[in-house]
Structures are given as C-alpha cells and as structure tokens.
Amino acid sequence: MSHLHRMEEQTRGSAEELRRAVVIGGGIGGMMAARVLADHFDEVVVIERDHIPPGVENRPGVPQARHLHFLMKRGLMVVEQLFPGVRADLLAAGSHLLDQGTDFRILYRYGWSPRVKLGLELITFTRPLLEATIRRHLLPHPKVRFVEGFEVAGLSSRADLSAVTGVRIVPRRRGEGESEEQILQAELVVDSSGRTSPAPQWLESLGYAAPEEAEVDAFWGYATRIYQPPAHIAKDWQTLLVMNRPPYQPRAGIIQPIEGGRWLVSLAGVMHDYPPTDDEGFLNFARSLSAPDLYNAISQAKPLTRIWGYRRTSNRLRQYDRLSRLPQGFVALGDSVCAFNPVYGLGMTLTGLEVEELARCLRTSDGGRTLDPLAFQKAVGKLVTAPWALTTGEDLRWPATQGGEITAKVKLLHWYIDQVIRLIPQSPEVFLAFQEVNHMIKGPESLFRPRVLFRVLKQALAPAKAAPKTLPVPATVHAGAEARTSTVTLHR
Numbered sequence: 001m002s003h004l005h006r007m008e009e010q011t012r013g014s015a016e017e018l019r020r021a022v023v024i025g026g027g028i029g030g031m032m033a034a035r036v037l038a039d040h041f042d043e044v045v046v047i048e049r050d051h052i053p054p055g056v057e058n059r060p061g062v063p064q065a066r067h068l069h070f071l072m073k074r075g076l077m078v079v080e081q082l083f084p085g086v087r088a089d090l091l092a093a094g095s096h097l098l099d100q101g102t103d104f105r106i107l108y109r110y111g112w113s114p115r116v117k118l119g120l121e122l123i124t125f126t127r128p129l130l131e132a133t134i135r136r137h138l139l140p141h142p143k144v145r146f147v148e149g150f151e152v153a154g155l156s157s158r159a160d161l162s163a164v165t166g167v168r169i170v171p172r173r174r175g176e177g178e179s180e181e182q183i184l185q186a187e188l189v190v191d192s193s194g195r196t197s198p199a200p201q202w203l204e205s206l207g208y209a210a211p212e213e214a215e216v217d218a219f220w221g222y223a224t225r226i227y228q229p230p231a232h233i234a235k236d237w238q239t240l241l242v243m244n245r246p247p248y249q250p251r252a253g254i255i256q257p258i259e260g261g262r263w264l265v266s267l268a269g270v271m272h273d274y275p276p277t278d279d280e281g282f283l284n285f286a287r288s289l290s291a292p293d294l295y296n297a298i299s300q301a302k303p304l305t306r307i308w309g310y311r312r313t314s315n316r317l318r319q320y321d322r323l324s325r326l327p328q329g330f331v332a333l334g335d336s337v338c339a340f341n342p343v344y345g346l347g348m349t350l351t352g353l354e355v356e357e358l359a360r361c362l363r364t365s366d367g368g369r370t371l372d373p374l375a376f377q378k379a380v381g382k383l384v385t386a387p388w389a390l391t392t393g394e395d396l397r398w399p400a401t402q403g404g405e406i407t408a409k410v411k412l413l414h415w416y417i418d419q420v421i422r423l424i425p426q427s428p429e430v431f432l433a434f435q436e437v438n439h440m441i442k443g444p445e446s447l448f449r450p451r452v453l454f455r456v457l458k459q460a461l462a463p464a465k466a467a468p469k470t471l472p473v474p475a476t477v478h479a480g481a482e483a484r485t486s487t488v489t490l491h492r
C-alpha cells in the first residue's frame, strides 16, 4: 500500500465532519502538543517527516539527539503531568534521577559546587529513549494519529487568506504516483517542526509578514561519545561537569550516566573552539579542561561509539509575538519559535511550558474555537523573555559572540551573576537559589531575594581577594577563533 493511501486511511474523514488539529513535527514539542490538543479536538494528526525507527535509535530529523539531553525538574514535571508514568518507565529503562547537589560535581568559575541535597532532581537518558518513551504513551490515545514519512510543505488557507485551513503534505520517499501533494484539512495547525521550521516563509506566501528574528551566536560546538565506564573507578559523583570560564577558558565537558549503565560524554567549546571528533583530538580537548577529573575518568573508560559533532547552537528567536496579525488557526511553539544555545539545557523544559500555555488557551477558547493566535504567541513571548535574557546574556560574555548588544543592563546582569557564581562554592543557599532558576522552578528575580542579595553585596563590598591562583588564564584564547588552550590547571 502506498504511503499516500495509507495516510488517507489513517486520517479519517474531513474537517467538515470532525474537528481536526494538525501538529507539524513529531519531536518533543509535537508529541506534548498532540496530547493537549486531544483533550479538545476529535482528531489530532501528527505529521512527522522521518520514518520512526523501531527501537531506541537516532533519526535524521533530530540531529541534536546524539548529544547530551536531560530534563530539568520543571520539564520532568510537565512531561509527567501530560503522560503519567513516563518517569517510572524512563527509570525502569535505566535512566537516572539525580539530585543536582549530592549527585553532581560541578566545577564553576570559582570552585566546586557544594555537596548538599538540593531536592532538585534532573533525569538523564539518551534523547531517543525519551522520545520513544513519550511516543509509547502518546500513540495509544484514540484521538491521535502519528503519520510518519510525510513532510509538511506549506499551509493551505481560506480564499480570503484570513485563516489557515490545513497543511500541504508530500511523502518523504516518493514512489510511483506518490509525488503529488495532498492537503490535509485542519481547524488548528500547530508548528513544532523545530529549529529549521520554514513557517515564516509559509506565512509570507499567504501574504502575512514573517516574524523578525533575533540571533545571538557565541559559536559553540559539541562533540559527544558514549562510553562503557571502567568496572572500578574511585569517584564521588554520578555526573561530572567541568564548566568553562568566560572570557578566558572556552572549554567545558560533562560525563552523564545514561541507560545501559553507560556514560554519555559531551565536550563543548565556545568562540569556534570546536571539540575535535577524532580519538586523539577528543582526549586532548578533555585534557585541556579546567580540571583533570573528566579526562582521567574517560581515559579509563571504553569508547562504545564514534564521536559525533554538532555546531548549530546559536540562540535564535522568532518574534511572532510582535506581529500585528496572524491567520486564524495557526500557532507555533518550541524551537520553531525560540531555539536556545543548548549548553543551558533549557529547550525541552521551555517547550513543555509553552505546551502548558497552549492547554490553557484551549481551555479558555471553547476548545480552540475562538483561539487567538496572537494572544498565544504573546504568552509564548513572555515565557521566553527571561531565559532568552539569561542565555544570551551569558553568551555575550564571550568576545567573539555575534548579535545582541552589551547594554548597561547586560553589564549589570554579568556582574550580578558573576557574584552569585563566585558565592556558590561556599554557600549552599546561593547554590540552591541559582539551581532553582536553572530548573525553572523559580524565575530569575528570585536571585535577587534579600538573603542572596545581601550576600552578593557583602561580598562585593569586602576587600577584593586575589583571583584563585589555581585558575590560570590561558593566554592563547584571546588570540581569536583559532586559539587553543592546553593547560590543565584547576584542582580541588
């Protein structure tokens, strides 16, 4: 049976007979959105361009999936609320639920994180395991159809262009008679097709303005490899994270436990200091981090995979919320609207919060019948504002960063966050405040609560201490994009 016919069979009836929503993209945002739409529509069709592999495997549509992925506490809460049991299933499959305090060793700019229980857990996995687990919970839903191997090529609209009426679909693998485009009608179309979403062009072709884009790029790159840990290793961590040190030390690395008792090791470099993807280069890069612990650990471990690289890491925001009009029946969320530099691990959690907002809008708009797309995009814009300011602000610490502006507000933020990070090694309370913001349990304003503010001011007013002599400044890094540092230096 052809893909086209199979899809026609899979998508029953027409939008006149039933209320149908279409979700573009079956990634994390798409699956979460489908779940909330199913509470209001008769049918929800998820169109995914990839053919989904049978097991827990990578697929071409989410190239980022080979690299470090975890869910912050807030993100896990959202996923678990939408799909009760996902957390237990992940743990049963070998995921790790880790306390951000006791299970982590984190080397910040001014020293190691305190070993205290924070009550902020994050869950680790490979991204394919997360996707496969959520998919297993979504697919049995009687109202959800997951259509694989079809790509959305555009939107269809009313003759007067006032509303989107569906999507134009083409099969990914075209066989005989399958090159034709098909229109799938829908009352609501949700774009969750990720960072490369062509939705702005689709809107333009309907006579609407494309959203303006803001981009801040610090030129981060990742290299990732999975290891079998050594049978015996003296360590006091589950996850080891060695941070970089702006503006001097551009390199960072992490060892994260994943399913199968394995380690996922990601190295990251900023300002074009991309980690190499060959054996020797990868190890040398690991050796050049600000502490030798990560290198020591992986040099005793057995590589299980090749090394994968990734460089599409800019912060990119499409300002749908600033448009003066949008057609009825179309909204966008997830990376399609705002894709962050992944180093901060925010993307899936924020996408989850946007889906929660979609659920709220559906509840207050008669199940989507009177949904105002601009109001939804404005709400998404509000959710994105603080994380955008924090992540781009951090990236603006690096001299090679393109886009954005170092305003007085950014300078103040740099100073304040730097003071907070300086306090972390000696203050469990400040560490908790910092991580509550990272986990999106509290907003960034909580970093200014009196007890934290007081400590920051006390520290700032104290006579300046000499910079920690164990953190040297590799002089070569300032030389520009090609610069490399090889000194290993910070010890506990």
Ligand SMILES: Cc1cc2nc3c(=O)[nH]c(=O)nc-3n(C[C@H](O)[C@H](O)[C@H](O)COP(=O)(O)OP(=O)(O)OC[C@H]3O[C@@H](n4cnc5c(N)ncnc54)[C@H](O)[C@@H]3O)c2cc1C
Residues within 6 Å of the ligand: 024, 025, 026, 027, 028, 029, 030, 047, 048, 049, 050, 060, 061, 062, 064, 067, 068, 069, 070, 071, 072, 075, 150, 151, 152, 153, 192, 193, 194, 195, 197, 222, 310, 312, 313, 333, 334, 335, 336, 342, 345, 346, 347, 348, 349, 350, 351
């Ligand atoms: C290296 C890296 C590491 C990351 N680590 C983390 C982390 O630790 N924690 C975290 O929370 N976030 C992390 N992120 C961010 C996270 O991957 C994204 O924020 C998240 O996947 C966004 O979900 P989405 O549904 O918007 O897009 P995606 O998950 O990218 O899904 C988009 C889907 O749409 C499909 N698609 C695209 N175009 C079409 C089309 N025309 N028709 C049909 N289907 C289409 C794609 O095949 C894909 O399945 C990381 C990102 C990167 C790059």
